[in-house]
Amino acid sequence: MKLFYRIGYYLFGFSIGLFLLSIIFKGKKTSGNYTPNDRVINDLSKKKWNSILEKKSTFDSISFHDFLRTASVDFSMSDTSMDSCKIYNLNGYWNEQALSLEVENCEKTVKLINLYLINK
Numbered sequence: 001m002k003l004f005y006r007i008g009y010y011l012f013g014f015s016i017g018l019f020l021l022s023i024i025f026k027g028k029k030t031s032g033n034y035t036p037n038d039r040v041i042n043d044l045s046k047k048k049w050n051s052i053l054e055k056k057s058t059f060d061s062i063s064f065h066d067f068l069r070t071a072s073v074d075f076s077m078s079d080t081s082m083d084s085c086k087i088y089n090l091n092g093y094w095n096e097q098a099l100s101l102e103v104e105n106c107e108k109t110v111k112l113i114n115l116y117l118i119n120k
Contacts, residue, residue: 037073040088044068044103049110064112067094067101074100087113 033039045068071092079087085106092099098118104111 036075040073040105041068041071044088044090044105044110047105047108047110049103049112067092067099070094071101085111091118 033042045065049064067090071090074089074091077089085104087102087104090101090103092101100116100118101112102114102116104113
């Protein structure tokens with residue numbers, strides 16, 4: 001069999017496989033969160049969150065999601081060994097101010113426990 005025909009058959013089969021994969025994954029919400037930091041941030045952003053700080057806090061849900069885009073999880077300060085609700089420390093920026101948040105990640109909700117301003 002000629003090389004040209006082999007390449008043609010390969011490309012034909014490869015294109016059929018890509019087409020079938022696109023049909024299979026079309027309706028699914030797949031994402032490429034491969035690092036532990038990305039998985040935690042993705043999990044926190046999907047859940048409803050409650051603040052146990054004072055009601056005077058200007059850190060609302062929109063601000064929380066803006067903060068999550070730039071946040072990173074500090075696993076050395078986090079307590080992930082708990083069974084029910086894990087506690088994570090997030091570091092990031094909000095309104096050009098460095099913040100550190102302590103959040104409690106439960107099954108359906110996220111609770112904001114502490115909010116620290118980081119001075120540079």
